[in-house]
Amino acid sequence: MITLTALKWVPPFAQGQVRDHRVRWVLKEVGWPYRVELIDTVVQQDAGYRLAQPFGQVPLMREDGRPTLFETGAIVLDVATRSGRLLPGTDAERAHAVCWLFAALNSVEPFLAQLAEVDFFMKDEADKARRRPGVIAMVDTRLGQLDVVLRDREYLAGDDFTIADLMMSSVMKVIGHTDLLDRHAAVKAHRDRCFARPAYREAIAEQRRDIAAHGPRDMKYASA
Ligand SMILES: N[C@@H](CCC(=O)N[C@@H](CS)C(=O)NCC(=O)O)C(=O)O
Known part of the structure; x- marks a missing residue:
């Protein structure tokens, strides 16, 4: 199963903007199931997370038996290439x-x-x-x-x-x-x-739902 990371909560100006929407969108376009792991800044700064995402950002995409990927450009290219979708034929x-x-x-x-x-x-x-x-x-x-x-x-x-x-x-x-x-x-x-x-609209609605289920208090900030 694919897991992608997203932020638990962001201020209103960033809601519907956070870049995990790109990964949700591409995965919905190709019809691949995934789960979302919502993280806060404590996780972003965690050494284990940084091993997979050196900049502590979202999203990253984990999948059994495959390297964990970060950078939305690399992720959408990977999904398109492997699925044989969303790229032209020649x-x-x-x-x-x-x-x-x-x-x-x-x-x-x-x-x-x-x-x-x-x-x-x-x-x-x-x-x-x-x-x-x-x-x-x-x-x-x-x-x-x-x-x-x-x-x-x-x-x-x-x-x-x-x-x-x-x-x-x-x-x-x-x-x-x-x-x-x-x-x-x-x-x-x-x-x-x-x-x-439809895949875009669902991706954004899903991101907004995840964020709406949390608030600033859920977004724990690391002291460092
Ligand atoms: N170039 C990266 C940018 C990722 C990025 O900027 N992520 C933002 C959210 S949209 C983030 O995690 N910001 C929190 C931080 O940098 O601490 C990509 O396309 O994946």
Whole structure:
């Protein structure tokens, strides 16, 4: 049986965002059963957990007889490859889908994450006001470049939904608190097309249920 880790509780702005939704989503897409182990920061900092996930993050995916995997990109690629689903049929198309999987994580997510950092974690309002316009401009440029690609196709690689689409649409959640996608209709339509999938909706509902069953008091914090 596959086990993935997720956080017991996160503040409202992060609910429905925590990256374990990507693993729940891909597993639901391929129809593989799994269980979820909900953890707190004490577990995140535990030496045993760090052996499997050196950064103490979620999610990781454990499975009997297989190496424990971390990094959502690696996990969705592993599930797609082994299941023979969510990747195009030819080698060339598969390589293209993997390109876009990496692009979502390396060339898009870091830009969007900077905005989340400014909006949710910068405390000093003056610093925030100085930094935000530049970050918005960078995000807008990236989204504009992606919009050009998506104007004449429904999915990033081939004719069907692949893990590249799963990851790119998931990455868009990072700026879900803004209206920036309103300026990039093709990216927004692509995201909405992916989010209309039953597996996505079930994955998010499941994550929200797990979090709603807990509260800040369940999220024990290690002292270190
Ligand atoms: N690149 C990693 C990022 C994982 C990540 O950032 N996880 C966050 C939750 S979305 C986390 O565990 N944060 C808690 C922490 O870093 O202590 C992946 O895609 O798996």
